[in-house]
Amino acid sequence: MATQIYQAPYQDTESITVPPVAITTTVTTPVFEAPVSGVITAATYAAVAAVAGVTTNTRTLTLQNLTQGLTIATLALITGVNMVANVAKTMTITAANANVNSGDIIAFVSTFGGTGIADPGGITLVTFSGVDSHVAQSPYYETPATQPTGADPLHLGVLSI
DSSP states (O other): OEEEEEEEEEEEEEEEEEOOBOTTOOEEEEEEEOSSSEEEEEEEEEESSOBOOOSSSEEEEEEEETTTTEEEEEEEEOTTOOBOTTOOEEOEEOGGGOEEOTTOEEEEEEEEETTOOOBOOEEEEEEEEEEEEEEEEETTBOOTTTSOTTOOGGGTTOBOO
């Protein structure tokens, strides 16, 4: 039996319904556990109702890597940054914090600032890309050392089922 490392691109978009949050409350909602090591490539939030941003009494929406203690993406609802009901708004990704390890817990956090503004709740979408690598032992995988003499050289080291 031969051992072979298989690698396959992995991409997934996770969605989570975020509950409404009162004016002076902060809520953390887990989104997913990273199945493989990779990178967060996009994050959006769509509130179920309109929200007018205010700089002094605000709300900041973040995507957090709870395992590493890092902020991956941010959307600050300050003056001029408003949410339209059911329209996704892109969160700004900090590239240096976007890498995740297999098993990392990723969460959406809605935090108030000052006396706060309410978060009506909504849906967040997070796009994650990585490489799924695993080692497999297969009786069907033939390495050059186990290939019969006179075998077709184009088929050396391939999976033959």
